[in-house]
Amino acid sequence: MDTELLSPMKQTLWGRLAVVNFFLGGAGAGAYLVAVSLAGFSPTPLVRLALILGPLLVLAGFLSVAVEAGRPLRGPKVLRRVETSWMSRESWAGGAFIALAALDFVAPWVGWRLAAAPVALLFVLAQGWVLSNCRGVLAWNVPILPLLFLASALVSGAGVLSLAAPFGSGDADRLPLATAALILLSGFAWVAYSLWPGNRTFRQVVGGLREDSAVLGIFVVGHLLPLALLVLGRRSPALAAAAAALAGIGVLSGQLQAKARLILKMGVLRPITIASLGVRTTAEIAHGK
Amino acid sequence: MRWGMVIDLKRCVGCQTCTIACKQEHALPAGIVWRFVADCEVGEYPNVRRLFLPMQCMHCANPPCVPVCPTGASRQRSDGIVFVDYGQCVGCGYCALACPYRARHLIHEAQWYFPGGPTPSEAATNQPERHGVMTKCTFCLNRVDAGLAVGLKPGEDAAATPMCSVACIANAIHFGDLDDPESPVARLIKDRGAVRLLPECGTDPSVYYLTE
Numbered sequence: 001m002d003t004e005l006l007s008p009m010k011q012t013l014w015g016r017l018a019v020v021n022f023f024l025g026g027a028g029a030g031a032y033l034v035a036v037s038l039a040g041f042s043p044t045p046l047v048r049l050a051l052i053l054g055p056l057l058v059l060a061g062f063l064s065v066a067v068e069a070g071r072p073l074r075g076p077k078v079l080r081r082v083e084t085s086w087m088s089r090e091s092w093a094g095g096a097f098i099a100l101a102a103l104d105f106v107a108p109w110v111g112w113r114l115a116a117a118p119v120a121l122l123f124v125l126a127q128g129w130v131l132s133n134c135r136g137v138l139a140w141n142v143p144i145l146p147l148l149f150l151a152s153a154l155v156s157g158a159g160v161l162s163l164a165a166p167f168g169s170g171d172a173d174r175l176p177l178a179t180a181a182l183i184l185l186s187g188f189a190w191v192a193y194s195l196w197p198g199n200r201t202f203r204q205v206v207g208g209l210r211e212d213s214a215v216l217g218i219f220v221v222g223h224l225l226p227l228a229l230l231v232l233g234r235r236s237p238a239l240a241a242a243a244a245a246l247a248g249i250g251v252l253s254g255q256l257q258a259k260a261r262l263i264l265k266m267g268v269l270r271p272i273t274i275a276s277l278g279v280r281t282t283a284e285i286a287h288g289k
Numbered sequence: 290m291r292w293g294m295v296i297d298l299k300r301c302v303g304c305q306t307c308t309i310a311c312k313q314e315h316a317l318p319a320g321i322v323w324r325f326v327a328d329c330e331v332g333e334y335p336n337v338r339r340l341f342l343p344m345q346c347m348h349c350a351n352p353p354c355v356p357v358c359p360t361g362a363s364r365q366r367s368d369g370i371v372f373v374d375y376g377q378c379v380g381c382g383y384c385a386l387a388c389p390y391r392a393r394h395l396i397h398e399a400q401w402y403f404p405g406g407p408t409p410s411e412a413a414t415n416q417p418e419r420h421g422v423m424t425k426c427t428f429c430l431n432r433v434d435a436g437l438a439v440g441l442k443p444g445e446d447a448a449a450t451p452m453c454s455v456a457c458i459a460n461a462i463h464f465g466d467l468d469d470p471e472s473p474v475a476r477l478i479k480d481r482g483a484v485r486l487l488p489e490c491g492t493d494p495s496v497y498y499l500t501e
Contacts, residue, residue, distance in 0.1 A: 005329040006329065006344070013395060070378070070397060070423075071380045071421040071422060075379060077360040078360055080360050081358060085359040087381065087383050091359065134387050135353045135388070135492075136353075136385070136388050136390075136391070137386055269391055270389055270487075272342075272486055274500070275484055
């Protein structure tokens with residue numbers, strides 16, 4: 001068995017601003033993906049809403065994480081290593097999503113909207129791959145992270161649209177049903193992640209998702225409560241808009257807490273271990289070995 | 290040619306001379322060390338032993354920090370030395386999280402030992418290009434390159450050898466060419482069965498430890 005020489009310790013390089021980037025970026029791109037999945041690529045009110053909110057949220061995420069970097073004015077340099085770095089790919093995809101949305105705003109064309117969908121999907125997955133390539137952090141260095149981020153982005157996007165739909169989209173009839181389905185998908189993804197196989201340290205860290213505060217914030221407020229509100233809205237049409245908006249708040253709150261926990265609490269540097277250690281223990285010394 | 294290091298854990302006494310020699314050689318600011326000697330307790334009471342583990346950049350042959358870097362600031366030379374081009378680094382910290390050995394250190398801003406600004410020696414050795422960017426052990430590549438340029442042999446000639454190895458009071462840190470089977474480091478690895486940290490990460494580190 002490997003001998004642990006240095007204990008796991010929390011990473012301190014990526015803080016709340018990184019969480020904001022992962023949360024807003026996922027919610028923004030996810031909102032667009034959900035909107036085009038429900039309404040197609042014609043400029044319906046729901047797609048227009050997503051094309052305004054989505055890029056703004058992604059841009060806000062980029063700006064927040066740029067502040068966290070040591071040399072933010074060198075930001076454009078992060079586009080250089082697209083052949084190897086998922087952070088470069090994330091930046092390209094996010095930038096392209098913003099640019100395509102801006103082009104559609106200025107000169108509406110279905111081609112911009114068609115191109116924006118795969119770019120948004122790549123952006124969301126790239127955020128997951130950014131983390132899953134961190135070999136120093138056990139809880140992130142797992143292949144399920146991109147899928148977890150996709151599920152989280154889609155349900156966050158549905159949350160954004162549910163919250164904003166009463167203010168601007170008249171074609172969101174299927175949104176509550178889609179939101180409910182995505183809530184179930186997200187719950188499944190987070191549970192699957194919490195059960196992902198790993199070594200003792202990994203299981204200890206990821207076990208944090210089963211703490212009372214995580215269960216309450218992520219699973220109860222972020223999943224069960226929104227589901228209950230959506231069912232209520234289905235049964236009482238008069239309450240549907242308010243219930244959907246509240247469900248959206250719950251979903252966004254849950255995903256924010258989940259990503260904050262993933263980055264801040266579960267971002268633990270792996271222990272330093274050694275396979276074979278020739279030093280003798282006190283008992284071996286006492287016995288003259 | 291692949292530069293590497295062999296550290297004899299049975300000789301290391303945990304004096305931190307290498308830590309300070311490195312800090313002085315590279316004029317590292319307050320709170321930053323590119324190498325340190327961890328004081329480890331191995332086993333469980335009453336069967337315990339104390340072990341000193343010098344930690345630094347492992348200059349991996351397959352460094353996870355290099356491909357993740359979004360700017361290309363983290364690079365690897367043909368002789369295996371991994372370094373950071375300070376002028377290209379954006380200070381995002383991604384490489385430090387990709388490194389399983391905790392070997393990278395972000396200098397957030399100018400840090401002085403005392404309030405009120407730098408001491409004269411800090412002012413003289415301050416390197417503003419390192420503020421806001423990632424830093425790490427360089428295997429003293431300036432000493433290695435300068436020594437090679439005048440015909441010295443790194444690992445055997447002190448002027449061409451990393452400062453931690455030169456300064457070690459117990460002769461525990463050996464430096465040399467891992468690809469040369471006749472080099473002292475290659476012989477130590479072969480004869481004494483050196484081990485490396487976290488082989489499961491697949492990084493192929495260039496720093497070996499002698500435990501037997």
